[in-house]
Amino acid sequence: xxxxxxxxxxxxxxxxxxxxxxxxxxxxxxxxxxxxxxxxxxxxxxxxxxxxxxxxxxxxxxxxxxxxxxxxxxxxxxxxxxxxxxxxxxxxxxxxxxxxxxxxxxxxxxxxxxxxxxxxxxxxxxxxxxxxxxxxxxxxxxxxxxxxxxxxxxxxxxxxxxxxxxxxxxxxxxxxxxxxxxxxxxxxxxxxxxxxxxxxxxxxxxxxxxxxxxxxxxxxxxxxxxxxxxxxxxxxxxxxxxxxxxxxxxxxxxxxxxxxxxxxxxxxxxxxxxxxxxxxxxxxxxxxxxxxxxxxxxxxxxxxxxxxxxxxxxxxxxxxxxxxxxxxxxxxxxxxxxxxxxxxxxxxxxxxxxxxxxxxxxxxxxxxxxxxxxxxxxxxxxxxxxxxxxxxxxxxxxxxxxxxxxxxxxxxxxxxxxxxxxxxxxxxxxxxx
Numbered sequence: 001x002x003x004x005x006x007x008x009x010x011x012x013x014x015x016x017x018x019x020x021x022x023x024x025x026x027x028x029x030x031x032x033x034x035x036x037x038x039x040x041x042x043x044x045x046x047x048x049x050x051x052x053x054x055x056x057x058x059x060x061x062x063x064x065x066x067x068x069x070x071x072x073x074x075x076x077x078x079x080x081x082x083x084x085x086x087x088x089x090x091x092x093x094x095x096x097x098x099x100x101x102x103x104x105x106x107x108x109x110x111x112x113x114x115x116x117x118x119x120x121x122x123x124x125x126x127x128x129x130x131x132x133x134x135x136x137x138x139x140x141x142x143x144x145x146x147x148x149x150x151x152x153x154x155x156x157x158x159x160x161x162x163x164x165x166x167x168x169x170x171x172x173x174x175x176x177x178x179x180x181x182x183x184x185x186x187x188x189x190x191x192x193x194x195x196x197x198x199x200x201x202x203x204x205x206x207x208x209x210x211x212x213x214x215x216x217x218x219x220x221x222x223x224x225x226x227x228x229x230x231x232x233x234x235x236x237x238x239x240x241x242x243x244x245x246x247x248x249x250x251x252x253x254x255x256x257x258x259x260x261x262x263x264x265x266x267x268x269x270x271x272x273x274x275x276x277x278x279x280x281x282x283x284x285x286x287x288x289x290x291x292x293x294x295x296x297x298x299x300x301x302x303x304x305x306x307x308x309x310x311x312x313x314x315x316x317x318x319x320x321x322x323x324x325x326x327x328x329x330x331x332x333x334x335x336x337x338x339x340x341x342x343x344x345x346x347x348x349x350x351x352x353x354x355x356x357x358x359x360x361x362x363x364x365x366x367x368x369x370x371x372x373x374x375x376x377x378x379x380x381x382x383x384x385x386x387x388x389x390x391x392x393x394x395x396x397x398x399x400x401x402x403x404x405x406x407x408x409x410x411x412x413x414x415x416x417x418x419x420x421x422x423x424x425x426x427x428x429x430x431x432x433x
Contacts, residue, residue, distance in 0.1 A: 001035070001042055002335045002365055003101040003108070003127075010065070010096050011058040012397040014086040019059070021046060021365060024385045024403050033358060033383055039108065040129055043386055044329075045358065045366045047375055048399070049417065050390030051425055055397025056369040059390065060339040063196060066098050066113065070190040073166040073174075081117050088395030094118075101127055102335075104189040107182060110134055113167075122168060124186055137183055140168045149180040197325055197338045204270045207280040207291050209324060211236045215331075220323050227352050229316065232296040232304060241281060241288035263288060276309050276317050293320075315344040319353070326357055329364035341368035348374070355381055376402075376414040384413065391423050 004020035007013045021043045023034045035042045050056050065084065068075045084096060094116040101110045108127035115121070121141045125134035138147035143160040145168070150156050156177040163171055169187045172178050203209065210217045217236070224231045239247075263269065269281040279292040294306040295316075309317065322341065328334040342350045350372050357366060358381060369390075378384055385403035392398075402413065402422055416422060 001038075001103040001333060002367070003040060003042065003103065004099075005063065005101075006097075006099040007059070007062045008097045009086050009093050010062050010084055010098070011086065012055045012392060012395060013058065013062065014089065014396040015398065016097075017397065017399050019046075019388065019399050021367075022385075023383070027383055027385060027403070027409075029378060029409060030358065030383050032361075033386065038103070040103075042103075043365070043383070044362055045354075045382075046368075046386050046388055047382060048367070048369045048388045048390060049371070049373075049376070050369075051392075054390040054392045055399070056390045057199075057339055058397060059399065060196060060198065060337055060369065062098070063194070063337055064198070066100065067190050067194050067196065069113070069115075070111075070167050070169050070187065073163060073170040076115075076165040081115070086396070102186075102189050102193075104185060104193055104333075107185060109182075109186045109189070111186060120165070120167070124169075124183060126182070137180055137186075138168065138178060145177075147178060147180075149178045149183070151177060151179055193332075193334050195325060195328060195334055195336045197322070197336065199340045199343055200275070201321070202272060202275055202277070203321055203324060204272065204277070205268055205280070206277045206321065206324070207236060207270070207293060208268045208282065211291055216324060216327050219327050219330075220320070223319075223323060223326075223353065223356060226356065227319075227349055229349065230298050231316070232298055234320075235294050235296070236291050237294045237306075238284065239290045239292075241290055244279075244290040276312075278309060313344075315346065315349070318344045319349070322353075326353075326366065329366040330357070330360050330362040331364075333363040335365045335367065338366070338368040340370065342370045342372040347372045351375060351377075351381065358382075373414050373418060376417050378407075378409065378411075378413050387413070389417075389422055 002021050004018060006016055006018045008016040023041050023043050033044050035044060048056050048059065081096070085092065085094060095114055096116065097114045099110065099112045101108065108129055110125045110127045112123040119142050123139050124137045126137065128134045137149065138145055140160070143157050143164065145153070145156045159171055159175055159177055160168065169183070172183055173187055210220065220234050224234055263281065263283055265283050267282065271278045279290050281288065281290050293309045295312060296304055297307050298304055322338065325336045325338060329336045351374050354375060375381055376387060384407050385401055387402040388399055389402065390397055390399050405422060407413070417425065
């Protein structure tokens with residue numbers, strides 16, 4: 001679970017910006033949107049609005065950068081830090097900084113990172129939640145480590161000298177130089193409990209995933225049955241490979257590809273066309289098998305027909321790829337970030353989907369950017385403290401919550417936002433005819 005995130009000097013975030021998931025205790029709407037059985041109450045979702053170019057996607061890039069740095073020891077070898085530093089100032093600062101506070105397995109952590117081309121400084125602590133001092137697990141500054149849990153200081157220093165551009169967290173997974181298991185627990189949060197979905201994300205194993213997780217496929221059907229887009233059920237069809245190839249004459253060269261690189265057990269080959277999972281091939285019960293989505297669609301006079309993925313709209317497939325994220329936010333205490341969650345999806349459909357999520361008993365958090373103003377509805381969908389705005393001034397992005405404004409619970413927030421009462425809307429001049 002995410003408590004808060006601070007960003008400074010990263011892309012358009014020059015001055016420090018803080019985003020948090022803390023509810024306003026004075027607001028009584030949607031009490032089921034608050035996780036109250038914790039040391040600190042947290043919200044289950046947040047929507048981020050703002051004009052094009054305001055910094056919404058850069059916010060998603062910030063959390064993605066931080067995750068990649070923490071879990072991939074070679075991440076910095078493949079990036080130019082200069083491209084991520086704020087550029088629109090003559091007094092350039094080279095240091096990027098993050099601070100993130102999170103919760104996993106009944107423990108609260110604070111991870112701080114300062115990074116430039118010459119040095120990495122990172123601090124991991126148990127959070128005191130503002131009630132007590134944080135308890136430091138380690139301080140790493142370049143090749144130096146200060147910690148009560150270092151087994152062999154010379155070995156730890158040598159490890160960092162050999163890997164000067166890596167976070168200590170992934171290195172400690174391979175070469176445990178810190179004896180405290182909570183350091184590994186913090187790494188686990190970044191690796192397994194934090195998920196980022198960009199506008200171009202796809203899930204290569206989507207078919208296999210839904211085939212193996214019956215509860216995920218059940219949720220998929222529950223959502224499709226309730227959103228009124230003419231799809232009655234979604235299922236995974238299994239067909240022996242030889243039969244499937246004979247029935248699909250336009251699959252050129254597939255047999256030769258499989259023959260040249262034989263399938264191994266527990267591996268999956270997926271064909272993605274137009275960013276869609278057309279089919280997957282794997283070994284099932286010793287038989288080479290093709291799996292593909294089938295959508296039972298409703299036609300005239302009650303007629304039903306099973307249609308393949310190629311017959312579905314971009315919005316339908318985008319919805320299909322979002323469902324695993326929503327499933328994880330409901331069931332797995334994951335924190336899921338989604339950039340432009342409404343991409344290719346009708347506003348009414350997006351409203352229904354998020355209303356479905358909001359009503360579900362859940363364990364995780366869903367944080368998303370959007371332009372769909374219909375979601376700014378404090379009577380039916382979102383609390384004011386779940387609505388965040390991104391605004392840019394002189395190139396610098398800042399984020400703030402609508403909760404910062406004095407808002408009565410009867411006010412129409414969508415109209416207020418579109419009228420510019422809260423800022424974070426495009427300033428459009430007149431076009432000359």
